Amino acid sequence: MFDNDNGVLRRNVLKTVGGSVATVGATGLAGADPGDTVEVNVGFSSERGRQQALDAASDVVRVFNSLDIVTAKMPKQAATALEQNPNIRYVEENGTMEALAQTLPWGIDRVDAEVAHANGETGKGADIAIIDTGIDSDHPDLKNNLGKGKAFVSCGNGGFTGNCRFYGNNNTCRKPWDDDNDHGTHCAGIADARDNSKGVVGVSTKATLHAVKVLDCAGSGTYSDIAAGIEYTANQGWDVGSMSLGGDSGSQALQDAVEYAQNNGVLLVAAAGNAGPCTDCVKYPAKYAEVMAVSSTNDNDNLSDFSSQGPEIEIAAPGSNIYSTVPGGYDTFSGTSMACPHVAGAGGQLMANGYDNAGARSQLKQTAESINLSANESGSGLLDAAAALGLDSSDST
Structure with missing residues (x-):
């Protein structure tokens, strides 16, 4: 269960989906008897x-x-x-999908987000939905950026017992959309942690974060849960949907939802998956044409050995050994889950400057840095947040 390229724990390693229904008493469709x-x-x-x-x-x-x-x-x-x-x-x-596995803000520096910050590019005005396990509603690096939240699964009542995070003296979550897993809060910090001289800083720093809780404390959610979260994001008129989740199997309901969101102006960004090394193994929903698929790199600009590859990859971002927020503190995780919110945060900065979802997606790809990886591994190249905003990497003062 714990494995990655640098020995750091990767929690909730991607699981195959489609063979089980996450409801007590319900049976998988293919193997069910007619009366089941x-x-x-x-x-x-x-x-x-x-x-x-x-x-x-x-x-x-x-x-x-x-x-x-x-x-x-x-x-x-x-x-x-x-x-x-x-x-x-x-x-x-x-069926179900799972939170894609997890790992220092070396990634923020590598994509030149600090150059953007020094030039006043904070993402203020953009709305970024973290479609995941929720967000810690009281984290000092995040709470001033939090907007609305909605839960499509129950907080504190997930797929396994004894490992959910609980809040308060009565073992209940503060908000229905609080994070009882770690994963969503970690992704939120990468995308948009405040520049407040403590903890960590995100790619964006003043965008509004919205917790769309579609995965339970076990990191699991059904196609319907996730589709409903995507639909909700689109209906709120938010700019970016960050999805660090996925599975081997597609879903027509999920595809309907991503088409709807894309047509309604949402920039959808998703983790490519952690099935590497491989050559054609991008997971859903990243595999859909409406979604920007993100692979993972390490601090040597090599493809992370866990990262999925495939023709759907559009861009790469740091995903190995990434330090970010978790409920009550900070931790280091690895995974394409960590790469995805780097891109989501940069997308938020562009949309705060007036780009629409198609324009932001194109600009991110056109300004990506070549790091001598194949298109199958990194798409257009490595995310460069400063270049996407028209800034030179030397413009940091």
Whole structure:
């Protein structure tokens, strides 16, 4: 469970998804008997299809606000019947994705974010959603940057017992979207920790962070949870969605959500995955064309040996041995999970300056630094936050 290129603990190593349903008493779709209860995402094409999906449900888990999707529990035979219904676009098992593994703000220096800070580029005015395990609502490096939050999974009630973080004397979370895992807070600090002369500093420093909690304390969330978090981010009109999560299998519901968010102006950035060394193993949702896939480098500008590679990679960023915030303090993690929020923070800076999501994505790639890695490994190159903002790396005073 603990492994990376430099011996630092990488928690919540990426797990294969698609073979289990994260609901007690529900059975995986493929192996279920006709009468077994399964949890599925149903994409419908008409109001009649929506009602037919609801009628088939023994328990409705979620009805999306803007997407034509219902998540429900039902007998397998009912799900199979819906697959043949002309009013239904798809029926898929509501599988799970996991927080991609974790690791000094050497990365902030390497992408020249401190040059941006010295020139007044703080990301103020941008909204960055951390779509993850939540954010510590009381961390001194983050709390002044926190905006809204929303939880799509329960805080303090995750997939394993005894390892959730609890807040207060009554073992309850301060906010529904608090981080009971570490992962989301670590990513939030990389993207946007305050420049307050203590702790760490982020790529952006004054953007507004929003905690969109789609992963529980075990670092696990269903396709539906994650899709709902992406839909919520888009409906809030926020600029950037940072997703340090993924899995081996795609989901039509998830793809619907990323298409919706991209079409509604969100710059979606995702960790490529930690399946390396490999040549074609980028995880979902990073694999989707609407999402900017980020690989990981170490402090020698080499590809981190855990980093996934593939033709979907658009940019690389520091991901090995990254020091950042965790609930109650700081820690060092490694993973493409750490690379992703470097790019999200830089994207926030650009969008604070008036770029739209497509323009920011293009500018990040056009100004990336060549570090002699193949396109399969680093896409356009290594993130250069200063260059993206039109600054020279010597402009630090």
